[in-house]
Amino acid sequence: MELQLALDLVDIPGAKKLVKEVEAYVDIVEIGTPVVINEGLRAVKEIKEAFPNLKVLADLKVMDAAGYEVMKASEAGADIVTILGVAEDMTIKGAVEEAKKQNKKILVDMIGVKDIAGRAKELDAFGVDYICVHTGYDLQAVGKNSFEDLNTIKSVVKNAKVAVAGGIKLETLPEVIKAKPDLVIVGGGITGAEDKQAVAAEMQKLIKQG
Numbered sequence: 324m325e326l327q328l329a330l331d332l333v334d335i336p337g338a339k340k341l342v343k344e345v346e347a348y349v350d351i352v353e354i355g356t357p358v359v360i361n362e363g364l365r366a367v368k369e370i371k372e373a374f375p376n377l378k379v380l381a382d383l384k385v386m387d388a389a390g391y392e393v394m395k396a397s398e399a400g401a402d403i404v405t406i407l408g409v410a411e412d413m414t415i416k417g418a419v420e421e422a423k424k425q426n427k428k429i430l431v432d433m434i435g436v437k438d439i440a441g442r443a444k445e446l447d448a449f450g451v452d453y454i455c456v457h458t459g460y461d462l463q464a465v466g467k468n469s470f471e472d473l474n475t476i477k478s479v480v481k482n483a484k485v486a487v488a489g490g491i492k493l494e495t496l497p498e499v500i501k502a503k504p505d506l507v508i509v510g511g512g513i514t515g516a517e518d519k520q521a522v523a524a525e526m527q528k529l530i531k532q533g
């Protein structure tokens with residue numbers, strides 16, 4: 324089980340400062356969608372150059388023209404690129420094809436997908452690397468989480484790794500770990516903590532204990 328730190332509300336210097344604090348405790352650094360919007364793929368490039376031992380995920384949430392966008396993120400140094408599960412099948416297949424060419428991975432974000440089980444089976448057959456259930460900020464604001472969806476994809480996905488994101492905190496992490504995802508994605512649960520290093524360290528400890 325791996326831990327991914329999601330950076331959403333920082334600029335590039337802020338991202339570097341944050342990663343430096345917690346780099347010993349995380350496996351993957353996510354350059355979140357708002358950071359890519361504000362700073363471009365330069366943020367991916369600079370974080371990868373500053374922390375070559377960490378994997379970097381570009382949260383592009385690709386919806387179309389995936390071959391091109393995966394290629395550009397790969398050139399910037401991303402190890403993993405996200406695409407939306409609601410995208411057309413052709414788009415998903417294009418992302419997988421380009422990622423294979425570039426020796427990179429594709430994570431599918433299931434945000435907005437209504438038939439989680441059915442779509443996860445299809446995506447798994449397309450050869451994506453990760454399938455991630457995700458409660459975005461707008462649904463977190465009305466008290467939703469992805470714990471039930473995590474169990475759903477765990478029961479149907481045979482090949483891809485299974486991931487979970489959306490409002491996970493130190494207090495809710497044990498419940499997430501019980502479902503045994505391959506990847507746990509945490510943003511505000513670490514970046515919003517007063518002692519980010521202590522929270523990241525505790526999260527890594529719980530994850531290692533399984």
Ligand SMILES: O=C(CO)[C@H](O)[C@H](O)COP(=O)(O)O
Binds near residue numbers: 353355458509
């Ligand atoms: O992709 C995202 C929002 O669209 C976030 O990166 C993801 O939800 C993790 O952040 P948090 O733990 O703060 O919810």
